[in-house]
Amino acid sequence: MTPATTTELPEIRDKSPRAASDRLVGLLIMSLFPALFWTGLIALAAAAIGQPLGTLALVSIGVAIAIFLAVVISTLVARSS
Helix, strand or coil: CCCCCCCCCCCCCCCCHHHHHHHHHHHHHHHHHHHHHHHHHHHHHHHCCCCCCCHHHHHHHHHHHHHHHHHHHHHHHHHHC
């Protein structure tokens, strides 16, 4: 039989400020690039059907997509760690 202390692995978490900034940069990358892609795709589709969207509409769509993705990704990352 093995003692319980040898089978349990201690959790290793980096609590440094750099780890927090790295997570923030990762979150920004994971939410901004897809938001830019989908906003561009929506702009192309709207122009293709003859109803181009205005700048304010495109910015609003992009911000909404980015916020949604940031919330979903941060929830998933927080749950996994």
